Amino acid sequence: MSEPVPVSRAELLELSGGDPWARWALPDPLAGAALVVADVALVERGGPRPGLWVAPLRPGLPAGAVPEGPALTAEAARVATALRLVREGLFPAARPGASISAPAEHAGTARAVLPLSEEGGDWDWMWTEAAPPPESRERLLVELDDRADAEELRAFAHAHNPRVWTRIGEGEVVRWVGVRDVAGGLVAVGGAEREASGAPHLAGILTAVPARGQGWGRVVSSALTREALREHGVCTLGMFRDNDRARRLYRGLGYRTARRWFSRRLAGS
Incomplete structure (x- = not known):
């Protein structure tokens, strides 16, 4: 044309x-x-x-x-x-x-x-229609609320991510899950928004700096991805292109890049 x-x-x-x-x-x-x-x-x-x-x-x-x-x-x-x-x-x-x-x-x-x-x-836009296998530590995940827990989520994000992009406390994230340590502090969190199409879109996947390298991002992402696939048959996400660690994680869970x-x-x- x-x-x-x-x-x-x-x-x-x-x-x-x-x-x-x-x-x-x-x-x-x-x-x-x-x-x-x-x-x-x-x-x-x-x-x-x-x-x-x-x-x-x-x-x-x-x-x-x-x-x-x-x-x-x-x-x-x-x-x-x-x-x-x-x-x-x-x-x-x-x-x-x-x-x-x-x-x-x-x-x-x-x-x-x-x-x-x-x-x-x-940034890269990625998607998957294939469910990753369950992670044993998913039993440790707890539910969080976008509005009720907004202050804690914002503080955690700003403390451990200099490029906070997720809109916390505004109702954009329809589900949050996280992991807490024995003292009750957050170790890792992750959320799911909605694409304009209605498809689930992972957002706010973040692990505390001292806990990185322990696989918590995979635990959170795997659980959210499988739930999205059960309900909608697809899950999407966006990631900063220079985050090679995140790219390896998501590819390991079955995500592919459609647009850069x-x-x-x-x-x-």
Whole structure:
């Protein structure tokens, strides 16, 4: 497609060859405008982090695969074409401060076309439909409440993670589990939010610094993943790309990467 064409989520799924991100991250119906131009989807994102997804459609490639060589260069040109429409005001929601999520492999193109700030991050979107085996220590997990335990959860997150991203105490996390030591202090926590599609999305997986390397992140993640699969048949998550330890953990639980995102806010007044 060379001219902007409005699309539905079902049409996006067909055009993308059933891309897991389009299936499990996007709502049906879509919350805002969605166009395909030059085989690149531009999809408005609502919710607490509004903005725009910029997703090349790759129906001939396995989920997570990136074209190489001349094919990647040609795709970059198509991404630039789509982003110029954003710059020219085609999407009123793409105003200063809105988040733009473009493929990590086209970060340079996004910077060249759009005025972007440095606020944001580089992260991977992952999913699984395969249940990991139970961990014996899951019997030690306790339930926590997003609102009633918000103060404790926030303090724990800020003490042990310099990049707190999860929205604690706002009702976004629908389930928390954790592990406590003999004195009652938190050792590890993890939560599950909802994607815009309704699919479970792991969030806030965190182990206290002194307890790292003991496998508590796997215990928490395994339990939450299996519960999500029992109820919905899928579980998703997002992780900072530079967190190699987390990547090994999630891959060991059966997660695969579908999209690698470069997310920044539009600059301007």
